[in-house]
Amino acid sequence: MYTKVILVKDTDLKREDKTREFYTHLLDYLRGSNLHAQIQVVRVADIGVYDEGLVLKILPDKIVYCNVQDSDIKRIVDSTLDQGKVIGDLVFKPKAKQHRIVLRNCGKINPESIEEYIACGGYLGLKKVLGELGQQKLIEEIKISGIRGRGGAGYPTWMKWNFAREVESAEKFVICNADEGDPGAYMDRSVLEGDPHSVIEGLIIAAFAIGASKGYFYIRAEYPLAVERINKALKQAYDYGLLGQNILGSSFNLNLEIRLGAGAFVCGEETALISSIEGKRGTPHPRPPYPSVKGLWGKPTVINNVETLANIPAIVSNGGKWFAQIGTLTSKGTKVFAVTGKVKNSGLVEIAMGATLREIVMDICGGTLSGKPIKAVQTGGPSGGVIPEALLDTPVDYENLQKLGSIMGSGGMIVMDEDDCMVDIPKFYLGFCVEESCGKCAPCRIGGFQMLVYLNKISEGKGKLEDLEQMRRLAQAMQKASLCGLGQTASNPVVSTLRYFETEYNEHILNKHCPAAKCNSLVTYTIMGDKCKRCGLCVTNCPVQAISGDKEKGYLIAPEKCVKCGRCVDVCKFKAISKK
Amino acid sequence: MNKLTPSDLEKMHKASKASSDGPKDWIKVGMSSCGIAAGAEDVFNFFIEEVKKRNLQIEIKKCGCAGACYAEPLVEVSVSGLPPVVYGAVNKEVATKILEKHVISKMLVNDCIFEVLG
Numbered sequence A: 001m002y003t004k005v006i007l008v009k010d011t012d013l014k015r016e017d018k019t020r021e022f023y024t025h026l027l028d029y030l031r032g033s034n035l036h037a038q039i040q041v042v043r044v045a046d047i048g049v050y051d052e053g054l055v056l057k058i059l060p061d062k063i064v065y066c067n068v069q070d071s072d073i074k075r076i077v078d079s080t081l082d083q084g085k086v087i088g089d090l091v092f093k094p095k096a097k098q099h100r101i102v103l104r105n106c107g108k109i110n111p112e113s114i115e116e117y118i119a120c121g122g123y124l125g126l127k128k129v130l131g132e133l134g135q136q137k138l139i140e141e142i143k144i145s146g147i148r149g150r151g152g153a154g155y156p157t158w159m160k161w162n163f164a165r166e167v168e169s170a171e172k173f174v175i176c177n178a179d180e181g182d183p184g185a186y187m188d189r190s191v192l193e194g195d196p197h198s199v200i201e202g203l204i205i206a207a208f209a210i211g212a213s214k215g216y217f218y219i220r221a222e223y224p225l226a227v228e229r230i231n232k233a234l235k236q237a238y239d240y241g242l243l244g245q246n247i248l249g250s251s252f253n254l255n256l257e258i259r260l261g262a263g264a265f266v267c268g269e270e271t272a273l274i275s276s277i278e279g280k281r282g283t284p285h286p287r288p289p290y291p292s293v294k295g296l297w298g299k300p301t302v303i304n305n306v307e308t309l310a311n312i313p314a315i316v317s318n319g320g321k322w323f324a325q326i327g328t329l330t331s332k333g334t335k336v337f338a339v340t341g342k343v344k345n346s347g348l349v350e351i352a353m354g355a356t357l358r359e360i361v362m363d364i365c366g367g368t369l370s371g372k373p374i375k376a377v378q379t380g381g382p383s384g385g386v387i388p389e390a391l392l393d394t395p396v397d398y399e400n401l402q403k404l405g406s407i408m409g410s411g412g413m414i415v416m417d418e419d420d421c422m423v424d425i426p427k428f429y430l431g432f433c434v435e436e437s438c439g440k441c442a443p444c445r446i447g448g449f450q451m452l453v454y455l456n457k458i459s460e461g462k463g464k465l466e467d468l469e470q471m472r473r474l475a476q477a478m479q480k481a482s483l484c485g486l487g488q489t490a491s492n493p494v495v496s497t498l499r500y501f502e503t504e505y506n507e508h509i510l511n512k513h514c515p516a517a518k519c520n521s522l523v524t525y526t527i528m529g530d531k532c533k534r535c536g537l538c539v540t541n542c543p544v545q546a547i548s549g550d551k552e553k554g555y556l557i558a559p560e561k562c563v564k565c566g567r568c569v570d571v572c573k574f575k576a577i578s579k580k
Numbered sequence B: 001m002n003k004l005t006p007s008d009l010e011k012m013h014k015a016s017k018a019s020s021d022g023p024k025d026w027i028k029v030g031m032s033s034c035g036i037a038a039g040a041e042d043v044f045n046f047f048i049e050e051v052k053k054r055n056l057q058i059e060i061k062k063c064g065c066a067g068a069c070y071a072e073p074l075v076e077v078s079v080s081g082l083p084p085v086v087y088g089a090v091n092k093e094v095a096t097k098i099l100e101k102h103v104i105s106k107m108l109v110n111d112c113i114f115e116v117l118g
Helices: A019-032 A070-083 A114-119 A125-145 A157-165 A185-195 A196-210 A226-239 A268-277 A306-318 A320-325 A357-364 A399-404 A424-436 A440-459 A466-480 A485-489 A491-498 A501-508 A537-541 A567-571 B004-020 B033-037 B040-054 B092-104
Strands: A005-009 A038-043 A056-061 A063-065 A174-178 A212-221 A255-261 A301-305 A334-341 A347-352 A373-377 A385-388 A412-417 A523-525 A547-550 A553-556 A577-579 B026-030 B059-063 B075-078 B086-088
Touching: A005 A019, A005 A357, A019 A038, A019 A070, A019 A347, A038 A255, A038 B086, A063 A070, A114 A196, A114 B004, A125 A157, A125 A320, A157 A196, A157 A301, A174 A196, A174 A268, A174 A306, A174 B040, A185 A196, A185 A226, A185 A306, A185 A334, A185 A357, A185 B033, A196 A226, A196 A255, A196 A301, A196 A306, A196 A577, A212 A226, A212 A268, A226 A466, A226 B033, A255 A268, A268 A301, A268 A501, A301 A306, A301 B086, A306 A320, A334 A357, A347 A547, A357 A412, A385 A491, A424 A440, A424 A485, A424 A491, A440 A485, A440 A501, A466 A485, A491 A501, A523 A553, A537 A567, A537 B026, A567 A577, A567 B040, B026 B033, B026 B040, B033 B040, B040 B059, B040 B092, B075 B092
Parallel strands: A005 A038, A174 A212, A174 A301, A212 A255, A334 A412, B026 B059
Antiparallel strands: A005 A056, A056 A063, A334 A347, A373 A385, A373 A412, A523 A577, A547 A553, B026 B075, B075 B086
16 A cells, blocks of 8 residues: 655656656665555656656645756655655745636536535525625625626626615616627636536625526526536525525525527627517617616616626635735736637636736646747737737736736637737637627727728738728727727727737738738748658648649649648648748 | 525535545546537546446546646546546546556556646
8 A cells, every 4th residue: 555656747848758767767766765665656647837847746745846856866765755854945836826716616516416515615605695794794795805897897896786786676687697708718618517506606695785586697508518507506506495485594585597698799798688688689788877777677787797706605705805815906816717729738727816927828827839939818808909928927907907908808818829920810809809799889890890801901911001000090999989898899909919019010011921921811832842852742632733743853832723721731741841 | 305494504514514524435527518528428427337347436426627628538536545636638548547557456547647736
């Protein structure tokens, strides 16, 4: 029986993997000191530490050593393993750590079991609210916590609740906004699928705070599993008397229902979402009146994002002060990001506000997949902006990201390396917004389309320098005059790339050259004679027969036939095809 | 089902907490969209079948996504006497190793552990 386990992994990507070599050396030494029957050495696939040489993790003591050399084996075995002493100079000092509040139960409990949620302290927050706190104190507690809406705009949650509470009305509503539509963002889906009861508990507490007796989950239909799990969870909650009449023996009643979104991005905007629930076409309305005063069917309505609601039970259980300790001066608590793009470990990361983008991308997610340097990070989805590498040390909070020309948004984070073109990226996002624009107001409908026309021109090499100025003017008009958030923020990707990467735009316009070789019209493929081994693989794989020649004379790509699909580059084993 | 009262809730919380702290062995498979897309359902069913076939005393559980989407399907294994660990990119082959080495012989499996969750 082993008493200790040592996990081993070489995290230096610049050299050959030394994990196996070190593993053997360590095993040999353990055999020599007759410890091999008590200590198991295990090679692991990922040790959670990156770019720190050879990393050892000793369990169950949880000691992590980094940059370990072969010569350290003796002292590690003799002092740490034998005598339990920690070697100071080898200890790994973590730079960034995840802090899990929203994802506290995700991956831990069975999402289809209310018993497991209760075992982890679930619904005790609700009990506290109904039994001890009452409306006034609850809102006070939320105010102390300083939590702001996690859906994007960052409006203080307590203010929303308080407005709705103060309005006299026989009927009030709560809505959970789970219409997560940003490309590359899926935090809400994971919470709904991994811990549905925490969101339900949050929504019940919100309903109690404002005195609502009816609530809705607005979930996009593209999330069938999330819908299924929320459905199951709602049924369990009804069975246990946590929903319905006289919740937990009190006089508080609440009924919750699911409404499915039909796939329009704009329905994530609260006034459009309300129209959609009412059965009307999902288009936004001018505010004020705000939904907290006049919302669903003209009644006071509070709409909160999934992540905001999942925070609420934790805040109630642990107190507002506890929550307010986490984060920065203006942004409290944690934020979940869905880190995707050219990053090694894509996935969900929950960090305390104030951690830097570099910590998230480099220390937690292990840097770029290709090992190439980061060019920029895009946050906030189609409403957000691009943050260049030089500014990655900015601490993440609502204000800082806004200053950089981006937004927190719902939490999508897309990492880009030098193979990404800064004209192509805003083209993608703007294209998305143009497609999703509801068409109700002219600035968004026409402005977005015109801006996309300019971007297309530039990426085809037909742009002029005046176009940049024109795009800036259009962006300003859209920001000022659009009806809802979609139009007001749709130009952000363009504005931020213009701000940080104007040289790249100029390169496209003046030199008809795309530095990242992304814009097809500006790229030519050529076979480099000196590297080509004349295997003919590109010829057989070219879908349009644009490559001619034979094994004797070598091969040539005919530019007029080439459709620039990139297949030849993918199949060439000798990297003999250049793309410039 | 009886409707809960506040004291019932407290009781349930304490009782289930006590039982979940016990020494029982379990295997948890991450079964959110990301895990299922990567093949978690097959792995889950495979574990259930094999455990029955081999008559092992271990519980197979479902859970949500733990966040390390790049390493799905994720499987967490807790066996008494060994530290709980997370295996990543689990397929039937790795699952067999987990049962034979980790669960039966009480040894961690090489090259499959993802220690990303701290």
